[in-house]
Amino acid sequence: MKNKVFTGLIMFVVVVLLAVGFYTTNTFAKDKIVVGMARPLSGPMATIGDSAFKPIYDTWTDEVNAQGGIYVKEYGKKLPIELLIYDDKGDLGTMTRLTEKLIVKDKVDFLWPSCGTAFVFAQAPIANKHGYVLITAEGGATHVKDMLPSLPYVFVSLSFSDWYQIPVLAELLGEKGAKTAYITFRADLFGIEYSGVAGIEFPKHGIEIIGLNSVPPETKDFAPIIKKAKASGADVFCAFGYPDLVLPATGTSMALDYNPKAWIGGPAVNFGFYHTTFGPAAEGVLGFTTFACSQSKAAQTLCDKLYKGKPEEINDWWGHPLYWAGLECWKQAIEKAGTLDQKVIREVLATEKFNTVLGPTWFENGLMAKECHTGEIGQWQKGIFEVVGPTKNATAKFVYPKSIWPAPPKK
Amino acid sequence: MITTFLDIVISGLLMGGIYALIAVGLSLQYGVARVLNISHGEFIMIGAFGTYILYKTAGVNPILTLAICGPVLFLIGFFLYKTLFKILLAFSDSAEIFEGKSLLASFGLLFIIQNIAILIWGADIKSYSFLNIGVDLGGALFPANRMVTLLFAVVISMTFYLFLAFTRMGKAIRAAAQNPRIAGLMGVNINQVLALCFGFGALMASFAGGLLSMCYPITTTMGMEYTVIAIIVVVLGGLDSIVGSFIGGFLLGIVGSIVTYIEPGLALVAYYAIFIILLLVRPTGILGK
């Protein structure tokens, strides 16, 4: 009996769900701007998506809607933003399908980006094909520069390796007299690219790369790598990877008393959770960044908006301001265009300058111009991720060599 | 050279302890209850998050937390078996059908648990630092948190081993593992024993999660990664042997450590290669019958 009830129940649920799929059609009157996104709400990419672009679009959308929305001249009124978010499960095939659905079936007004460099590569051509403006968030790579000329509708907001970061790092280290570097990188697009660009830029400043190895994802044992790096006696240790590499590599470095003169890690060091994890021991560790609160009034305002009264873990000093600026550009482009016509907005985005948290901001050949960046290299100093490079944007002096790891606080 | 080699082997052993701990619970669940629990990693994840939350909010020592999270997960595991898997067992004509179905059911569980965890804790990275200091062993340094993990892995498993060897319940479990039908005839309440085993598996997973969270960042989506490690280790050691889990864990740890020292890019390739070769040469694992 129970069996039958349950069986009936499953059938019922399935049928209802299928019916829901058939009968709810998405018809939007023009009293709002519908923005569609395929985001990794579940699956392996969720970790990145949840801490990178999500807090930004949530806060930003709330703020804009609190002001009534975006003024569009064509309609003579402010239109609030409505988000239509699908879960791509971190699966590329699903993401491309959902992007297609957002554009073709749901006919959303705008598309916001999916998460991850590979996803950018796959989504950009689709958006471009349909003539949808796409300002990317998480993800960017040298490769994308070669693609952009053929993708006029795509704009890249995030800074990346040779787009200023590694050259600045090399220069900083070179100036201080670093001679050798040991690089370990995650075996993926990100790692290959950063280690590759380092291979070009470091020698320009007299730094020889004396160790280079890739680490596949899900590697758990970092002791042999740290031991090898320690034995090499390199001045600089680079861990170009994600938190799953950078955090254990830091912990292992501390435990094995490995104290290179500079310790630089990929996306992980720039997050608040890096500091909350290691506390004062994070002192002197280098990472990639974009801004510090003390840099400008606009920066301070953004810090307050995003981080005030929230746990420090969610801070992201690299991506957040760039995504925020990207959204500001998008809003201002709509206002300047006075229409929701993608073609017109694209023209505005490609040619005009906007005023964002970064100051004057514009896109050059589809990339956010180098001149707009307010920082590239950061360093933890007294609990703050200070901008130390390029020197013109620095909020603190680059400390080299970094102090040795302190003993962790006794509990 | 020899010291370097020793050094590598010892750090491999330390990793092996972690691997063994990850796998021991699964070996119990499969060895006795015949459930190849794909959601094993989700239990590890819950254990890890329990530890993290208690440490961050109340400052509870992660090692103490083991005693809190363990029993909770034991109960969850116990009742999961009592409801879900017991019904599956009753509906299955043969052991093989039950194995297939329970594997898929646990795959569904993975989805459910992970989604609930994301709803509660979000999907972002959590991390804290505990015992990140080196311990000097004859001139070479080793991370203390990994040594603690290895120590606990050995202590917990030894305790469990003794429990299996000398208590009435332990004997019932072993009897059930060897032959459920006959054990049933001998008056062992078989369903109770299987549920207990599943519960103990979840308890071990919780311990593993708690200890892991001292060494690695944790996320609500990390489960599958650890399930895969557990499966590799358990297959290496023999699907139904607790000692086998240790042998599998140490083997994986040492091979991984050596390969990582030579060429880190090949570490994961080496794991899967040993795994696949062993399955071909000795499908029942090193200690399997």
Add this chain to the structure above:
Amino acid sequence: MDITTLKSKKSLIWWTVIFTIFILLIFLPFYTQGYAVVLLISILVYVILTLSWVMFSGSTGYMSLAPAAFFGVGIYTSALIGKVFPFPITVLVGGMASFILAILVGALTLRLKGIYFAIFTFGLVMLIAYSLLFFEIQVTGTRGRFVIVMDYNTIYFYMLGIFMLLLLTTYLIKNSKYGLALRSIGQEEDAAAHTGVNVVGVKVMTFAISAFFMGAVGSVMATKLTYIDPFIAFSTTYSFMPVAMAIFGGTGSLYGPIIGAAILTYLEEILITKFAEVYMLIFGAILVAAILYLPDGLVGFIQKIWRRLMERNHVDT
């Protein structure tokens, strides 16, 4: 009227229905626009994977978690040679590459029984993914690859073509002596061997044929992904989903897996778009419930109800 003509009349109806559905499917892109085709492509991908999986695993009882391996080989083939060769050749090569891999794997591993075979095939997917990753990084110095882009209607027709071919193959195998041999292997392998069935040969061959279709569909799917890397190509989702779909639909008949794959893909589509936050929760619950309460799959359940209804009618008259 004797039984055989009744039977042939019934099968005639079936053939007509199938034929009509195919005609509709062929002309679908001409009377709908946009997303329906995109969704149907996704459904077809899973239908083909599931049906191929059932071709081997459903009848022999060997639970293969290798679909992702064969699917991935297809995807990678497409990425490697898609720009050089005409597309039909790419698809063929993708299928053949999987076919050959399956023969190698099959010859090595089909003596593994039960859960060991499942675990092995799962390990295989991971080994290929990680080896390929290492190779790409150390040797070719790249991780991802761009795949040629095709328009959706073309992709759709390729998928449909593969599907028809697969359906035909499955049907022919099922009704041939090899289908009988496969089922006998699934039920009592030793007895089959001692009744003259070349057990290893039949198993390996079927495994390879099913792999051919998975590889072929992979090489078509690649063009829809536009950008791939080893982990995108060899994603274990493509191993687990066909199994779940087959079990959900029921492995006993030809249309069970098709219905299972179609419904679950569509269900997933609804969940990830309309209930994105709790997609996994609902999907997992449905999966668990289906395993618990639909032991013969959806089709088995419907057949049971149907039979019961017929019996009741019988009593009434």
Add this chain to the structure above:
Amino acid sequence: MSILEGKGVTKYFGGLAAVSNVDFSVEKGEAFGLIGPNGAGKTTLFNLISAAYPVKSGIIRFKDKDITGLKPYKICRMGVARTFQIVKIFPDLPVFSNVLLGLHFGHSSGMSSAEKASLALEYLDFVGLTQVKMAPAKDLTLANQKRLEVARALATGPELLLLDEIMAGLNPTEVSQAMELVNRIREKGITIIMIEHVMKAIMNICQRIMVLHHGEKIAEGSPREIANSEKVIKVYLGEKAHATC
């Protein structure tokens, strides 16, 4: 003329010899009995002949051809069919299909499917299962399942048939039916080796009997010789029993 010949056939399980250095020779057309206490290695010997297990050492020749090391299906196609101690039918296939499988794969002859179907029906008729031909095999009684195994084995067109305890677990009526069936198979000119614990059957049907004990051959001869062999009685009744009588 001998149809099957074994020389020094040996098989170990772990360190234990299950079959050790056994020689045997079966004449064409005869019924050859294989007896011995439980665990004597009778079924193991069948498994070696039909290649379910590889032979450790020794040679088995069928029609003067060395068949050691061949795959089971090859041996079946050469003309050696068998039944199983614990029945191994295809439970979810109809009875008819169980037999049809033997016709499809046991033969290399180019029969049409219609011929195969009618032959399958003939074999079913031969063992007396025509009534239940469309039922799933698992629904049959044990006696009928054993008959089905025989029919399936016959369908492969054997010259030599290995029958492994086809009478175990049957009631007296069924036993005599089975004996009658075996006799009819012999009349077809098929050589039979049978393992049986039902002594009446063995003694009545077989011309020669071989006795195995602990994997070794301890006696061979006509039923009368075996019945009077002290060695055999000792094995069957135990030493004490022998001493008291």
